[in-house]
Amino acid sequence: MTRARDDLGLGRALGERMLPLVVAAMSFLAALALAGSVGAAALAQRWQEGAASVLTVQVPHPATPAGDQPGQTRVERVLAILRGTPGIAGARPLSEAELAELLRPWLGSGAGRLALPLPAVVEVHLSGAGPDIAALGPRLEAAAPGATPESHGVWVRRLSALARSLEACAWVALALVAGIAAAMIAIATRSGLAVRRDAIEIVHGLGATDGIIAGRFAARATRMTASGASLGALAALPVLLVLADLAAPFAAVGAQPANPGLWFTALPLPLWIALAGLPLVAALIGWGTTQVTVRRWLRQLP
Amino acid sequence: MIRLDAVGLHYVQGAGPGPEVLRDLTFVIPEGGFRWLLGPSGAGKSSLLRLLHLAVLPTSGRLSLLDVDVGATGRHNLALLRRRIGMVFQDFRLLPHLTAFDNVALPLRLAGQPEAQVRAHVTEMLHWVQLGRKLEARPAQLSGGEQQRVAVARAVVGRPHILLADEPTGNLDEVQSERLMLLFKEMNRLGTTVIVATHNEALVQRHPGQSLRLEHGRLVDHD
Structure with a gap:
């Protein structure tokens, strides 16, 4: 001891x-x-x-016939184009409830009752390196004028770098x-x-x-x-x-x-x-x- | 066995070497030998004892203690060699924050001896130097003579192979001095090599023995 x-x-x-x-x-x-x-x-x-693999596409006037395929609505056409694009794992339109939830902070819980022409929002899940956004843009524009793919990737990359x-x-x-x-x-x-x-x-x-x-x-x-x-x-x-x-x-x-x-x-x-x-x-x-x-x-x- | 071969020592002063305090010392003291170390103040007696205690190393020549060539030995082995050398300092060099008991116990504890053995040896040693009732006193509470006896007890408690003493009777009365010389002689008889530096001519005459005489750092007489 x-x-x-x-x-x-x-x-x-x-x-x-x-x-x-x-x-x-x-x-x-x-x-x-x-x-x-x-x-x-x-x-x-x-x-x-969470966010790097997600892209959203806003489609204004979703029920209007598509510009390049009059047989389909704009949102249907956008979905078809997205699903056929390499680098995209899946595309899903947000339901009205989800949309209302997204807008609630800005429009309040009565957003659905307002007679606003809401765009459809398509949530796109990417795979691998993702699609060629520059080429995708004009194709979406032709189908549904005003449809804009919004990549979170750039922001996520910036935030991640930060x-x-x-x-x-x-x-x-x-x-x-x-x-x-x-x-x-x-x-x-x-x-x-x-x-x-x-x-x-x-x-x-x-x-x-x-x-x-x-x-x-x-x-x-x-x-x-x-x-x-x-x-x-x-x-x-x-x-x-x-x-x-x-x-x-x-x-x-x-x-x-x-x-x-x-x-x-x-x-x-x-x-x-x-x-x-x-x-x-x-x-x-x-x-x-x-x-x-x-x-x-x-x-x-x- | 202590063997010096043309040993010189100078302390470092600033960046360069200071004055040489020991010069060209060559002598042999066989195992179990006894030597008085004599000479006037400033002759280098304390320096020679410091050298033999390995508190300094020779700056020239060759020193060999207990069959160990000091210049060719590593730090760890030098420390182990120091444990076999007991030293009584002129200024005692006791640790002020430790009791008499703990001061004397220090060499044994450093050597890793079991505590029960330490207790027995230290108590016996302090009784022998007639400090059995002051085990728990700190150096500041002891007289000069008592401190000197604690220093002696610490030097011999580990049964050293070499015992060095620098003016060990300087603070002792005649009776105590005689007791101390008896202890040194007894240890010498049991095989310890003993070197005692002193100015006390009367003591030397009462206990005649071989001597080393230093002057100006040189050995002038070795009989």
């Missing part, structure tokens, strides 16, 4: 008591960056999966936070070494190996960084929950509705795992940085 010993008087250094607080602040920032990264990644994925950039920024922020934390730990360790120079020389003279001395410092740094990071992650939690609550209306479109009773489902699982991992990663940074710093410093002793 080995009781942790404080041969080097590490517990008495006032300056290093700041370290857990600094690490807590770093960990708080890291938690925010992680949330940004996880959130941006989820949004990018959702946009790509989300990916945000994700990359979050990772850069995380790397910076980790680097700054390591630098702070190294500085604190070096000042701790300078203060205890006499004690280290004595212990070194009694036959302590570099491993023993570095191990004492590293064990203490590991404890301090782990506790500091736990504190920071805990402090970030309410902030993240509020952010998740604010983001819920955007994230929940088309997804399962958030259950307000279960607060732990408010954050995605990867974020929970990342938050729990923060103290571990911080401890690892603390341990590694201290080991390297102390061993390098000890080189000045024979």
Whole structure:
């Protein structure tokens, strides 16, 4: 049984008591960056999966006979053209109820009762690289003047690029936070070494190996960084929950509705795992940085 | 066995080498030998002890301790070699935040000895130096003589192969000094190589033995 010993008087250094607080602040920032990264990644994925493969075509005056095939209505003709185009997996006209639901925010629930000439809206599911929109346009125009294919792909690509950039920024922020934390730990360790120079020389003279001395410092740094990071992650939690609550209306479109009773489902699982991992990663940074710093410093002793 | 072959030492001063404190030292002390280390202040006695304790390494020549060529040995093995060398410093060099007990226990704990054994050895050692009732005292609560005895206890508790002492009786009265010399002689009889640096001529006369005499960093007499 080995009781942790404080041969080097590490517990008495006032300056290093700041370290857990600094690490807590770093960990708080890291938690925010992680949330940004996880959130941006989820949004990018959702946009790509949901909207990238969808194209809508508006057909004004859908019941009017088609321009190029008078035997068919315009909407029937548009559907036939779309279904015969390579790169299109399927085309389906939205029902009146779906249309009313889409328009409700603008026209209110009585949209159907208004005597407005509503266009038909065809939802097109793409396959592979999708159709040649430039060639499709004139054919649709000939069949149903005013029919415009509206590709979400361009917007989705832009939004995805934005989300990916945000994700990359979050990772850069995380790397910076980790680097700054390591630098702070190294500085604190070096000042701790300078203060205890006499004690280290004595212990070194009694036959302590570099491993023993570095191990004492590293064990203490590991404890301090782990506790500091736990504190920071805990402090970030309410902030993240509020952010998740604010983001819920955007994230929940088309997804399962958030259950307000279960607060732990408010954050995605990867974020929970990342938050729990923060103290571990911080401890690892603390341990590694201290080991390297102390061993390098000890080189000045024979 | 301690073997020095044309050993020189100069401390680093700024960017370049400082003045040479030890020059061209060549001598051998066989295993189980006893030597007084004599010479005026500033002759290099403390530097030679630091060298033999591996607190500094020779800047020239070859030093071999306990059959280990110091210049050809890695850091880890130097640390292990230090555990076989006990040193009593002139300024004691006790750790101020540790009790007398923990100071003396340090070499044993660093060597990884079981705690029960540590407790037994340290308690016995501190009783022997008549500090059995001050186990929990910190150095600041002890007199100079008591601190010196703690330093001696720490140096010998690990049964070192080499024992180095720098003015070990400087803060002791005659009775305590005699007790200390008896301890050193007993350890020497049991096989420890002992080197004692001192100015105390009376002590040397009461305990005649071979001596190394230094002057200006050179060995002037080795009998």
